[in-house]
Amino acid sequence: MEFTIETTINTSAKNIYDTWLSSDGHSKMTGGEATASKNIGDDFTAWDGYITGKNIALEENNRIVQSWRSSEFDEDDEDSQIEVILTENKGITVLTLHHTNLPDGEDHYKSGWDEHYFQPMKDYFEKKY
Secondary structure, three states: OOEEEEEEEOOOHHHHHHHHOOHHHHHHHHOOOOEOOOOOOOEEEEOOOOEEEEEEEEEOOOEEEEEEEEOOOOOOOOOEEEEEEEEEEOOEEEEEEEEEOOOOOOOHHHHHHHHHHHHHHHHHHHHHO
């Protein structure tokens, strides 16, 4: 199963990229404790350990690819993958998220991205910048 969703955030692509890949920034941006890194191959966690994964590909200020799994995945489920594409125009960024290789029946993650990432991110960046 896979899906693509998009949102517009009133900040630069650089701000989103740097915050997504910073433990402190990611935690503040989402409201859940996170560990993050700007190094390919490094592990990350988000939402107090509910989400875990690894950085697969990073293109500064443009693209983040990570393996991704939640604590709801069965042990024998493969990791899913997220690709975050940042497209900035005059200080406003369109964030496109493509989430692939989800276990069948896990379509609730689509609304979870909006509720637990996109909305808190919009609030965070409105206040911070």
